[in-house]
Amino acid sequence: MRILHLYHDVMNLYGEYGNIAILTKVLKSCNIETEVICCGLWEKPDFSSFDFVYMGAGTEENQKLVLEKLSEEKEAFQEYVNKGGAALFTGNSFEILGDMITEETGKQWQGLKILPFRVRQQKKSRLTGDAVFSTSKIREETVGFINKCSCIEGIEIPCFQVLMGMGNEDRGKKEGITFKNLMGTHLTGPLLVKNPYLLLALVNDLIKKERKEGLTLEEKESLEKGVLAESIAAYEVTLRELKKRMEKEK
Amino acid sequence: MKKISTILLCKILRWIGKILGKGSSLPGKIALKICPDILERIKLPPYIIAVTGSNGKTSTVEMIAHILTENGKKVAWNKEGSNQIEGVTTLVLNSATLGGKVKADILLIESDERFARYTFRYIKPTHYVITNLYRDQLTRNGHPKWVYDALKDSIYPQVKLILNADDPLVSCFGKDHKEVIWFGAGKLEQDESSFSGIYHDGKYCPVCSHPMEYSRFHYDHIGHYACTHCDFKRQEAEFEVTNADLRQGTITINGKYDISLQLKSLYNIYNILAAFTVASLVGIEEKSMVKAINGFVAKNGRVVTFRLGNRKGTLLTSKHENSISYHQSLRIAAACEAGCDVLIIVDAVSRKYFTSDVSWLWDINFERLNCENVKRIILAGTYCHDLAVRFSYTGIPAEKIQVLETVEQAHEALNNDRKEEIYVITCFSDKDKFLQRVTQQ
Ligand SMILES: [Zn+2]
Numbered sequence: 001m002r003i004l005h006l007y008h009d010v011m012n013l014y015g016e017y018g019n020i021a022i023l024t025k026v027l028k029s030c031n032i033e034t035e036v037i038c039c040g041l042w043e044k045p046d047f048s049s050f051d052f053v054y055m056g057a058g059t060e061e062n063q064k065l066v067l068e069k070l071s072e073e074k075e076a077f078q079e080y081v082n083k084g085g086a087a088l089f090t091g092n093s094f095e096i097l098g099d100m101i102t103e104e105t106g107k108q109w110q111g112l113k114i115l116p117f118r119v120r121q122q123k124k125s126r127l128t129g130d131a132v133f134s135t136s137k138i139r140e141e142t143v144g145f146i147n148k149c150s151c152i153e154g155i156e157i158p159c160f161q162v163l164m165g166m167g168n169e170d171r172g173k174k175e176g177i178t179f180k181n182l183m184g185t186h187l188t189g190p191l192l193v194k195n196p197y198l199l200l201a202l203v204n205d206l207i208k209k210e211r212k213e214g215l216t217l218e219e220k221e222s223l224e225k226g227v228l229a230e231s232i233a234a235y236e237v238t239l240r241e242l243k244k245r246m247e248k249e250k
Numbered sequence: 251m252k253k254i255s256t257i258l259l260c261k262i263l264r265w266i267g268k269i270l271g272k273g274s275s276l277p278g279k280i281a282l283k284i285c286p287d288i289l290e291r292i293k294l295p296p297y298i299i300a301v302t303g304s305n306g307k308t309s310t311v312e313m314i315a316h317i318l319t320e321n322g323k324k325v326a327w328n329k330e331g332s333n334q335i336e337g338v339t340t341l342v343l344n345s346a347t348l349g350g351k352v353k354a355d356i357l358l359i360e361s362d363e364r365f366a367r368y369t370f371r372y373i374k375p376t377h378y379v380i381t382n383l384y385r386d387q388l389t390r391n392g393h394p395k396w397v398y399d400a401l402k403d404s405i406y407p408q409v410k411l412i413l414n415a416d417d418p419l420v421s422c423f424g425k426d427h428k429e430v431i432w433f434g435a436g437k438l439e440q441d442e443s444s445f446s447g448i449y450h451d452g453k454y455c456p457v458c459s460h461p462m463e464y465s466r467f468h469y470d471h472i473g474h475y476a477c478t479h480c481d482f483k484r485q486e487a488e489f490e491v492t493n494a495d496l497r498q499g500t501i502t503i504n505g506k507y508d509i510s511l512q513l514k515s516l517y518n519i520y521n522i523l524a525a526f527t528v529a530s531l532v533g534i535e536e537k538s539m540v541k542a543i544n545g546f547v548a549k550n551g552r553v554v555t556f557r558l559g560n561r562k563g564t565l566l567t568s569k570h571e572n573s574i575s576y577h578q579s580l581r582i583a584a585a586c587e588a589g590c591d592v593l594i595i596v597d598a599v600s601r602k603y604f605t606s607d608v609s610w611l612w613d614i615n616f617e618r619l620n621c622e623n624v625k626r627i628i629l630a631g632t633y634c635h636d637l638a639v640r641f642s643y644t645g646i647p648a649e650k651i652q653v654l655e656t657v658e659q660a661h662e663a664l665n666n667d668r669k670e671e672i673y674v675i676t677c678f679s680d681k682d683k684f685l686q687r688v689t690q691q
Contacts, residue, residue: 012449013385013393015612021643041454042461059395065459123399126392130606145607147388149396189609193639230642230653234635238606241632245604 001027001034001210006045006055007066008038011093014147016056018190019088022231023052026203029227030219032210041065045073047080052206057091057188060121060149064109067096071112078114086206087182090191092148094177094184095119099154115179117154117168125149131165131187132242133175140197143238144187159185164246181205194238196224196231253350256285260343274332278339289339289372292346295326297356298373299528302363302401303381303420304394305575306521307333310381311360313525313546318356320542321534327358334362335369342373356532363397366404377531378405379412379524382472383419385451385613387571389605394419394451412527414520415487416472418452418462424485425457433527434487435519438494441466441473448573448615457482469516469581470574489527491519507540512548517578554681556688559665563672565685570599570677573613580618583673589625590671593660593684597631601679608636620646625670628652630660631680657683 005020024034039045041062047053058066070077081087095101098117101109104124111119126149133142142160152168159176166186167175176185185191192199200223204214215223224232263277281288301311308331315327326345328337338359346352361369363383380401383394391397398419405411411427414420415434424430445453445467452471455462460479467473476483493502499511501519503526511518522543529539552567566579583592599605619627627650629637638653654660661684664672674684 009450009453014388014609015448017448018609018612018640018643022639041459059393061395126390126396128389128392130604143606145389145605145609147392149392189607190612193612194608194636230635230638234608234633234639237632237635238608241606245606 001032001051001206002049003034003036004045004047004050004053005036005038006053007041007058007069008056009040010062011056011058011066011091013057013059014091014189016090016189019054019056019090019192022190022193022199023203025227026199026223027206029223030203030207030215032207041069045070045077047073047076047085050080051086051209053080053085053087055089055093057093057147060092063092063096064101066093067101067109067111070096071110074112077112081114081180081182084180085182086202086209088202089182089184091186091188092150094186095150095152097177097184098152115155115177117152117177119150119152121150123149127166127170129165130242130245131175132163132239132246133160133165133187134163135160135198137201138197141239142187142195142198143235143242144191144194145189146186147188148186159183164242164249193231194235196228196235199228252285253288253291254348256281256288257343257346257348257350259284260340264340264344273337274328274330274340275334275336278336278341278343281339281343282336289342291350292342293351294342294373295352295354295357297377297532298359298375299356299377299379299532300359300361300366300370300375301379301381301524302361302366303379303414304363304384304386304397305569305572306381306517307360309518309521309548310379310524311358312548313521313543314528315358316546317525317529317534317539317542318358318532320545321529321538323356323532324354325356325358326352326354328360331360333360334365338369338373364391364400366401370404370406374406375409377412377528378409379528380414380420380423381520381524382414382417384470384572384574385449385610386569387600388610389571389599389607390603398422410531412524412531414524415485416468416474418471418475419456421485422456430485431489431527431531432485432487433489433520433523434484435468435491435494435523436487437466438468438491440494440496440516441468443467445471446615447471447577448613455480455482470577489523489530491523494519507536509540509543512546513553515578515582517574554685555691556685557691558661558672558688560667561664561672563674563688565674565676565681567678567681568675570596570679571610573610573615576614576675577618579673579675580615583675584618584621584623586623586671586673588671589623589669590673591626591628591664591668592619592624593628593630593664593672593674594637595631595657595660595674595676595680595684596633596637597657597683598679599633608633611636611640614640616641617644620644624650626650626652628654628660628663630654630657658687660684661687
């Protein structure tokens with residue numbers, strides 16, 4: 001299985017490489033060989049032969065840089081997404097997929113226009129906070145952290161429902177975006193490390209493509225008791241702490 | 251009249267606050283409410299020295315205050331470390347006469363990076379030290395570039411900037427600025443020729459985004475760099491550490507001033523160098539500076555030695571959510587040739603605000619502990635499992651690592667007759683949970 005980590009050297013603000021590390025480790029435990037290609041800022045990505053594409057969060061400047069770079073490869077990338085290629089964009093990286101990013105000064109950046117939404121950014125205050133979300137993909141809640149300076153309008157099908165924290169439009173209840181096999185969310189950092197059940201769902205989808213059927217019950221159990229055991233313990237602690245917080249804020 | 255009463259009220263509130271053991275920001279907050287332009291009405295001393303940056307501001311300010319005071323200067327400074335506009339207001343009003351004149355030769359201010367633009371709108375520094383810009387408390391601060399933009403607004407054209415030449419982002423403040431004094435480290439014995447951290451914030455030019463080349467790394471992205479595309483590069487430093495012997499604990503500044511280190515760490519030498527630079531610009535004679543620095547004992551309690559039964563230990567306070575602060579501690583532990591056991595505690599991420607975010611653990615180069623000198627590792631606290639996941643990618647043999655949910659259990663696990671020294675690496679928010687169980691020295 002071939003994995004592309006896009007612009008790993010600039011879209012790396014919150015330890016995002018952890019996502020790729022845990023994904024390859026889990027795939028390996030399922031006896032699936034992986035090859036990870038890390039594409040740097042000045043390298044040209046080739047989308048023709050990948051099974052999974054990932055990009056993390058960066059500074060607002062670096063976000064514009066990678067938007068400019070990826071615009072040159074737009075057609076190939078759009079084809080990858082439209083054909084149902086699996087992709088995960090975390091933090092502000094998913095903002096570049098829309099129609100346009102408008103800065104506080106009025107300056108506008110044309111997005112990749114793969115999906116019809118608009119982003120407004122400001123420079124006054126950082127919008128940060130812990131998050132608890134739900135998604136139809138899994139039974140368990142998803143936990144994480146958001147660190148952004150934008151508001152996103154026009155997303156019909158989100159990735160998550162907000163139980164605690166910020167949505168695409170500040171107090172909105174929809175967060176992120178889903179389109180075919182692409183998932184975009186403002187949750188930052190090693191999202192898949194923090195959310196072992198979300199990781200298992202992703203692994204299941206990826207494996208299904210590779211060998212026609214997903215994870216067996218046996219495999220799932222041995223992952224949960226093996227390589228994912230500490231990750232699950234960590235997830236439970238975080239969920240417990242965040243639920244305490246939700247109670248307090250009620 | 252309003253001026254006098256505001257100053258008086260601030261002094262009284264501070265006096266009461268001190269008795270009650272309260273912090274120093276409330277009196278200033280009230281003063282600003284009663285008289286919003288109070289700071290403009292105060293007559294300030296001829297030298298106003300400001301210090302900001304991600305790491306080392308408090309240590310640098312303490313060192314500057316010590317050198318200046320030892321050399322007969324009267325210094326007003328924020329000892330309590332309240333470094334936002336309210337705390338600075340308390341400092342200024344508390345140091346002023348009722349007529350509104352600060353009774354000191356020098357006003358020395360440690361300022362929070364994000365709030366400097368508000369504080370220095372009223373109090374314009376004559377000298378402005380910026381130590382470094384690292385990834386620090388991203389859950390609150392956004393990211394270094396965000397902090398850079400906020401700090402940029404606090405710099406006035408007339409100020410003398412005193413900048414760390416070895417930090418690429420910090421050195422951008424010097425671009426097109428009239429008066430800049432650079433400090434930095436020269437060729438040091440322990441420099442590395444390639445990058446050894448996890449994320450490389452100096453990989454690309456902060457001006458044109460093309461790749462940068464480093465001829466040497468002092469640590470992380472701090473070193474000697476030059477852009478491969480534009481003319482951006484490290485500036486020659488007027489004040490330079492020309493030699494550093496961390497084993498012996500000595501450094502040399504500008505080839506002739508030898509200083510002995512209290513804390514034998516590479517990171518600490520920048521604080522000393524910044525203080526040396528400032529004192530020199532204020533007109534203190536170099537020999538008396540060296541004497542003052544050598545006699546300085548840091549009081550901020552960041553390094554605490556203790557005994558646990560028969561075992562000797564050192565607690566190294568490291569800021570959670572700040573990988574470079576952790577790196578400093580990890581290097582010290584990994585360099586312990588006699589062999590050591592290391593305890594890392596992440597129980598509360600912050601003492602000031604709530605968050606469960608631990609993504610910063612992935613920015614820390616815990617791989618440094620994968621060495622002969624480190625015999626056992628205990629990961630403890632509420633977030634011990636997150637630590638355990640991170641450590642499972644370090645290559646450190648699993649049998650060296652123990653994962654415990656409480657500090658109490660960790661203390662018990664260390665309470666034995668092993669010969670190894672103990673290093674405890676944790677934050678302000680968690681350190682007392684351990685220290686209350688041992689004998690401090
Ligand atoms: Zn350049």
